[in-house]
Amino acid sequence: MSGSLKLLKLINVILEHVYKFLGLTNPIPEVINAFITAAISFAVISVFVMFLVWMERKVSAHMQSRIGPNRVGPFGLLQTLADAIKLTTKENMEPQKRDKIPYFIAPIIAFVATFMGVVVIPLDKGVTIQNLNIGVLYIIAITSFTVIGILTAGWSSNNKFSLIGGFRSAAQIISYEIPLVLSLVPVIMITGTLDLQKIVEYQAHAGYWFVGPQIIGFLVFLTASTAESNRAPFDIPEAESELTGGFHTEYSGIKFAMFFLGEYISIIIGSSVAVSVFLGGWIAPAFMNFLPVPGFFWFVIKVLLVIYLIMAFRWTFPRLRVDQLMDFGWKILIPIAILNIFLTGLWILWFSKGV
């Protein structure tokens, strides 16, 4: 049924053969297995990000009645590859009065923190890189590291714009983390688990996706996760017209690429969580159940749809002002999320006659 499961097994079998060939002991040591899995997922994610950057440029072009990249490769698909090569081979410019060590580790923290979230995403039935029974909490906790990376970057660059960008970003991420978590709470209350895989399975058994009964939660989550990944209309941390480049003004070459990659990975993670929790993850839509397609396919399709939505946000809404942003987070999103939790609690009590 699931082709991706076979794929994972195939990778494992190949690895075992390589091991025997090298004369090493079988089974593979867990540490090495983990490293190889990380490397593979990094490669896959990087290619996916390249595709997303291309998609973003095409979507924006479409919205502004332009053509977008169309010179390098078919439909301009290789444009991002060319850009990536340019970025990685670029000279690494650094301000002389930077704070050396924090300046160096900031992009690493920001990137690694977001990338670690990939681990618990349910790709298909029973297929996760490492299933944790507290997956939702894991993603929330790990991604909160990004703030430290961004603040460090803003501070160590020794630049006013960077510092203000770092401040804004931290304030924004901390504020929007609250509605983000609160919007997930009702689903956790209904399913009674923090395991993303089990949340998807619950939806498969129940026969509906949570986007129906939890439409408020879905909308709050989508808004908050757009803000979490510093994207327009919530991109005040890097507002070009005010702050030149925000917290990454002083970063160039590969270090800038790491921030860039981190931003796109956080979009991927945000939409993957949205898909798993609210849109039924790898479950096929009811009317297309007969198709012999692995669940992974549906997962990717749904993730791409959500990402398209987030991209459409960026190119249709104007940027919020700082005070509007804070007002929106604290005075609208959080009360709505709390109300949603309350209503869900009543709903559970009503239907299950007291749990």
Next chain:
Amino acid sequence: MEQFVFWCIAIFIVLSAFFAMIMKNIFHCALLLAAALFGVAGIFVYLGAEFLALVQVLIYVGAITILIIFGIMLTHKMMDSKIIVMNKQVVMSAVITGVLGTLIILTIYSTAHWILPALKNSESGYLTHSITTASVTKNKKVVTDVYTLGPALINPKKGFAFAFELVSILLLSVLIGATVIARKDQEG
């Protein structure tokens, strides 16, 4: 292997905590404090308490350290490298840390009943041998997942529901108080 991991994490925590104390630049201190707290989360994972580890990361690294960094950045002249970070109260601090340290070690030895049998069983007699996850589960079933922790916390009969509510009221009043103070400052 397990011991090796433990020592790695322990040395990481101790070093980052030490440098968080002696660094001149207070921003570096805050970053190192975050590193030390993250290391503590690592110890929790090592002991098989993933939930506690994640809460540690979420609250201490994700929220409190960032608040500290915010405080440092927003306080006037706090980022100046000339501010005094050290003082000269060697005797007093030695006495206090000594007393606290002895107290903590005594508490560990008198409360952790599962350490002692493992100490007897293990050949080398290292304390770390008993701190591995395997021996924890072997000697006493310690379940630390959410399904046990949640009911244990707010069970009306056996749990700590009253304390839990008390803490929430305290936090709520702190929240309101902070807002009131901040508002007054703005108007005045």
